[in-house]
Amino acid sequence: MTNIWPKMVAALAMPLLLVSCVFTPGKFTSALTIHVDRSFTFSYTGEVNAVDVEGLMGKAMLEGVKASAEAGKTKGKGKTAAEPPFPLTLSPEEKAERDRRFMRIASELSKETGYRKVEYRGDGVFFIDFEISGTLDHGFAYPYSPDNKITFPWISIELRGKDMVRFKVPGFSNQDPTGMGMPTSGPMAQSMSMMMGTDAKPMDGVFTFVTDAEIISQNNEDGAIGDGKVKTISWKIDDNTDTAPMASLRVRPKP
Template sequence: MLHRLKAVAFALMAPLVLASCLFVPGKFDSALTIHADRTFTFTYKGEVMAVDLQSFMGKAMQMGMEEAAKEKSGKKAKAPEKEPDFTLTPEEKAKQDETFRKLAIEVAKEAGYRSVEYRGNGMFWVDYQISGVLDHGFLFPYNLDNQMIMPWIAVELRGKDLIRVKAPGYVRMSGSGMGNMGDMSALGMMPGGMGEAFTRLQGTFTLTTDAELVSQNNEEGAVTTGKDKVITWKTDTTTTDAPMASIRVRAVQ
């Protein structure tokens, strides 16, 4: 039955979950500028959806154990079983909101966060901007103290003069990391607010560079504006190809 499949799906996800929350983008606008001299600026402005994995998975695993016990005892339901209720109780909801409000305060203290506001129902509004020099990799978001361990965008150093940008978190999550959670949501395999968090994904990611653009995966290509090449990806819940580009910059000595 469908509710049993949901319980099993969550149980199978358990070994993959390293934190009590999963953070995914909602409606957003993000930009990354990389110069030939390795200086960069990254911005993210928009929604961040928090998925309370601990609450959902605890209930799902309990359901799975109950179903297994029934099957082992040979008991069968005499009437069609009701769809399980994953909705948080008022007490659980209040506790979750308080946790997220405290989280917003803590995250706002970190470098780059110009504004972090918790707006309820697991949704944060974030205004982030950071600049620096790419003599090391860059991930966003990533914060061990606040359990942000599944970054949406990664800037990697490849050799002495090549930089690769990839943004797997800006598209439907599937195929790696958290398994195929986005696909599970689309199929109705995720209950309540957990599935709803994935349905808000809609955004724009713009990459600007005055360095050599080695490769990129946007079908519309780059637009030249003065010395800059500009690539704009628009993503939503149907997008599966993560924005990606390779750029040749000044070599590290």
């Protein structure tokens, strides 16, 4: 049987060529405030697991070539080499290179707006304290750092029409926001991290949304609570969270 793993790895690698690592939430607290005047604040404080996509693809390609060569040797001998070349465990030298790359990413992120603290703690785990405020005259996504090839955000805020805003947080669920089978949380992301020799932490946190705008729709069973104009919605997030937090709001029209 012809070995299919080199072809599969190549196909998976193509859309990931611009990605260095994928961040996944660990233990955290996060909050989003959106006011009717379009001002907003987003914060995330806690652990972040990093899936080393660059190292994963390189290792997978190398192992795929080896498996293909082995398939050629065993052809016609009643054996098959169609099994995947897993586990893709890293050597000590490869782990050291990965850690150097992650330390560089931590250093670069600490220079970007909103990052109050970025610390790489080893084994693929970061600690991040991030907060940013602004006005929603354009969309917003986090985490997003093209310079560091981090391009799969957990949260996106979209402007819809003249007076509507919608946010969705696929990174705080088991959903795949990439559309390419690249989970940013949950058991699959943890498996990928462990395959690369990282100590992935379970996703465990609370996401709190606060607004004085009109809530058109939201997907929290407990609904919004609060007195007067200010409403609060809280989602408890863990590895069993299947539905991404989301809400649509009516805000002040853009001038």
